[in-house]
Amino acid sequence: MAIIVQKFGGTSVANAEKIRRAARRVIERKQAGYQVVVVASARGHQTDELVRDALELNPNPPRREMDQLLSTGEQQTVSLFAMALEAMGCKAISFTGAQIRMLTDGVYSKAQIKSINGDFIRRELDQGRVAIVAGFQGIDMYGNVTTLGRGGSDTSAVALAAALKAEECEIFTDVDGVYTTDPRIFKQAVMLDEISYDEMLELASLGAGVMHIRSVAFGKRYNVKIRVRNSGNNNPGTIITHEVPQMEGVLVSGATIQKDMAKISLVGIPNVPGTAANVFARLAEAKVVVNDIMQTEVSPQKANIAFMVGTSDLQTAKEVAEDLKKELNCDDLFVRDDIALVSVVGVGMRSQYGVAEKMFGTLAKAKVNIDSITTSEIRISCAVGIDEVERALEAVCLAFELDKPARQRKPV
Amino acid sequence: MAIIVQKFGGTSVANAEKIRRAARRVIERKQAGYQVVVVASARGHQTDELVRDALELNPNPPRREMDQLLSTGEQQTVSLFAMALEAMGCKAISFTGAQIRMLTDGVYSKAQIKSINGDFIRRELDQGRVAIVAGFQGIDMYGNVTTLGRGGSDTSAVALAAALKAEECEIFTDVDGVYTTDPRIFKQAVMLDEISYDEMLELASLGAGVMHIRSVAFGKRYNVKIRVRNSGNNNPGTIITHEVPQMEGVLVSGATIQKDMAKISLVGIPNVPGTAANVFARLAEAKVVVNDIMQTEVSPQKANIAFMVGTSDLQTAKEVAEDLKKELNCDDLFVRDDIALVSVVGVGMRSQYGVAEKMFGTLAKAKVNIDSITTSEIRISCAVGIDEVERALEAVCLAFELDKPARQRKPV
Numbered sequence: 001m002a003i004i005v006q007k008f009g010g011t012s013v014a015n016a017e018k019i020r021r022a023a024r025r026v027i028e029r030k031q032a033g034y035q036v037v038v039v040a041s042a043r044g045h046q047t048d049e050l051v052r053d054a055l056e057l058n059p060n061p062p063r064r065e066m067d068q069l070l071s072t073g074e075q076q077t078v079s080l081f082a083m084a085l086e087a088m089g090c091k092a093i094s095f096t097g098a099q100i101r102m103l104t105d106g107v108y109s110k111a112q113i114k115s116i117n118g119d120f121i122r123r124e125l126d127q128g129r130v131a132i133v134a135g136f137q138g139i140d141m142y143g144n145v146t147t148l149g150r151g152g153s154d155t156s157a158v159a160l161a162a163a164l165k166a167e168e169c170e171i172f173t174d175v176d177g178v179y180t181t182d183p184r185i186f187k188q189a190v191m192l193d194e195i196s197y198d199e200m201l202e203l204a205s206l207g208a209g210v211m212h213i214r215s216v217a218f219g220k221r222y223n224v225k226i227r228v229r230n231s232g233n234n235n236p237g238t239i240i241t242h243e244v245p246q247m248e249g250v251l252v253s254g255a256t257i258q259k260d261m262a263k264i265s266l267v268g269i270p271n272v273p274g275t276a277a278n279v280f281a282r283l284a285e286a287k288v289v290v291n292d293i294m295q296t297e298v299s300p301q302k303a304n305i306a307f308m309v310g311t312s313d314l315q316t317a318k319e320v321a322e323d324l325k326k327e328l329n330c331d332d333l334f335v336r337d338d339i340a341l342v343s344v345v346g347v348g349m350r351s352q353y354g355v356a357e358k359m360f361g362t363l364a365k366a367k368v369n370i371d372s373i374t375t376s377e378i379r380i381s382c383a384v385g386i387d388e389v390e391r392a393l394e395a396v397c398l399a400f401e402l403d404k405p406a407r408q409r410k411p412v
Numbered sequence: 413m414a415i416i417v418q419k420f421g422g423t424s425v426a427n428a429e430k431i432r433r434a435a436r437r438v439i440e441r442k443q444a445g446y447q448v449v450v451v452a453s454a455r456g457h458q459t460d461e462l463v464r465d466a467l468e469l470n471p472n473p474p475r476r477e478m479d480q481l482l483s484t485g486e487q488q489t490v491s492l493f494a495m496a497l498e499a500m501g502c503k504a505i506s507f508t509g510a511q512i513r514m515l516t517d518g519v520y521s522k523a524q525i526k527s528i529n530g531d532f533i534r535r536e537l538d539q540g541r542v543a544i545v546a547g548f549q550g551i552d553m554y555g556n557v558t559t560l561g562r563g564g565s566d567t568s569a570v571a572l573a574a575a576l577k578a579e580e581c582e583i584f585t586d587v588d589g590v591y592t593t594d595p596r597i598f599k600q601a602v603m604l605d606e607i608s609y610d611e612m613l614e615l616a617s618l619g620a621g622v623m624h625i626r627s628v629a630f631g632k633r634y635n636v637k638i639r640v641r642n643s644g645n646n647n648p649g650t651i652i653t654h655e656v657p658q659m660e661g662v663l664v665s666g667a668t669i670q671k672d673m674a675k676i677s678l679v680g681i682p683n684v685p686g687t688a689a690n691v692f693a694r695l696a697e698a699k700v701v702v703n704d705i706m707q708t709e710v711s712p713q714k715a716n717i718a719f720m721v722g723t724s725d726l727q728t729a730k731e732v733a734e735d736l737k738k739e740l741n742c743d744d745l746f747v748r749d750d751i752a753l754v755s756v757v758g759v760g761m762r763s764q765y766g767v768a769e770k771m772f773g774t775l776a777k778a779k780v781n782i783d784s785i786t787t788s789e790i791r792i793s794c795a796v797g798i799d800e801v802e803r804a805l806e807a808v809c810l811a812f813e814l815d816k817p818a819r820q821r822k823p824v
Binding site for chain 1: 428431432462465466468469470471472473474476477478480481483484487488490491492494495496498499505506508510511555556557
């Protein structure tokens, strides 16, 4: 029998009425002949409340204890969810991460999944039960509770779908699916029926917010068909899947902006092998997550290295850069925290030209100055002044017709 | 190094301030040179709130799911408790029941402890940490979460003290210790410095409320010295221990009343071997907890059997009794739910006479009618009208001088 994994986020299980609504979606799938596995997050603001309780006792709580504490939120949801299903006449059983041996490494608060034992769940499914699994949590090899960090429940759901070879992993959220861009900024944004893992990865890492990057990467690696849909209606949502031929016809699938970014430039750094490696090793040591890196040679002896970091890491990154400036005897150090990124993403870029040209031309026409440019195979990002970024996004969206469904767009 | 187990109930950890206060008591013991293990309950009304959340979704929630849900309350407390200790500079680590392999049978909501693996805790203690263990919970052999039922955290604490061969198990509560009787009813009640397990068992099973009967029985079996004390002050509290010679000099240690009782009488039951066994097997099958049993022969052919049950079991017990009346062709079935029990308890009764006589005489003088009498080796209970029971308690307390410390009482 085919298996469906359904993931319900915190807002979709915030109270009894919403849990019942989610339970009805489970029963629909069950009645349609599927075996159903549910992954649930903590209810509404439960996690925030627990964090507040913790900080009241310790401004810097040990991470192990934090994970031990926060994992209770999901455990509460899954047992309540199972009770709701049973009350509706549907057999159900709940599991914590520990109970299904969701084995992770020992990195508290951002653990990575190592393996899942699907047997516990399969046994229950085969007895006609719905299995409700606590998202966001696992255990390390010593039995300590770990949590997977932001977006962890999505990752739990996709990992379970992979382990159980599920037909589909439904991610229920409070939006209808994945949009060409953020509809709060560009009102004419349209929903995508389909998007490739690679595009979704770029959009997720650019802060599109619908799904966490780790869960999409997991989906790609294990070939899990993911469907993002609204828990409040029956719209089919957006399917995230492998690149399919017709996707290439679409030049740009989506556009995003990222406001919480800053750029650090080391100017006149010695142009010798190993310098860049040294710079980024030091940043990694300080646990700074570096986004885009730009390096240019200015003379046979000197180069410039610039990189983007999230504003939450800016202070640490600046300190590391200041140390490096002294040690490497650089000419200068610049920090820009008044910039933002506007990006376009699309697998069609792989085989077609003119996207970059069109993007730069559009920004020029809109009189938006470009501070710097970075690209991947399926993405072009421009750093622009933070006050201009929304205008830049709008211009780019109109230029790439992101206000129209893909099939209605003009061929390039 | 000697180990102390300290158990803090829900009211002693209800908020951040109280958790800090409890943590300070831990640190005092640590500084006095002990290794300390803490057992904690769910904070304040957390359990009630979770029960309410559950009933909102399912008026008859599956017990497995209820245990899965309720166990989160203790898990939250222990991680918060560990954070509080760490913030005060004291190394600490929290454990769920599962993490220390607190193995129980599979009877959800009233599981019995089978074994505890003390190694996990000892390893942490030897590294200078305080171990904080979630009370009330364990796991069965399949990894399902179980709870130990009412007073379960006391049982966890005493069981851990036994497993770790602790010097003492301190039960912190909101009263100063064990009293001769309920001070809310008999204002002159005095606190006991010491009480035997057997007396405490009788008092606990009679509803004295300070400690749960299972934890006292555990303490007796494994020879754990238990100290009941107030989490809000430094009074030494009451020690529960094995009977010591001087206890025999005290005729009666305490007195109690129980209001939530009812008596069922089967009149004219066949006086043949096996009838009583049959009656109580049927009640046990229906999960009715029977307290006292009274059987009298009325003729060579007929007998009367009466028994006391808690009012929560009364409906079920009545149905069983009605079936039995038909099957056994009894003459009649009486149910009295307007009675209550007044009891006196004391190991001194074992070796001295006159307690029963004094009790009956006291009740007669107070014009309290006795419905029925049951006794154990160290207890005498009289069923009286529910409206008269408080007056009966007061008369009995004064007769046995329970308003005075044991050493000031007149010798019998």
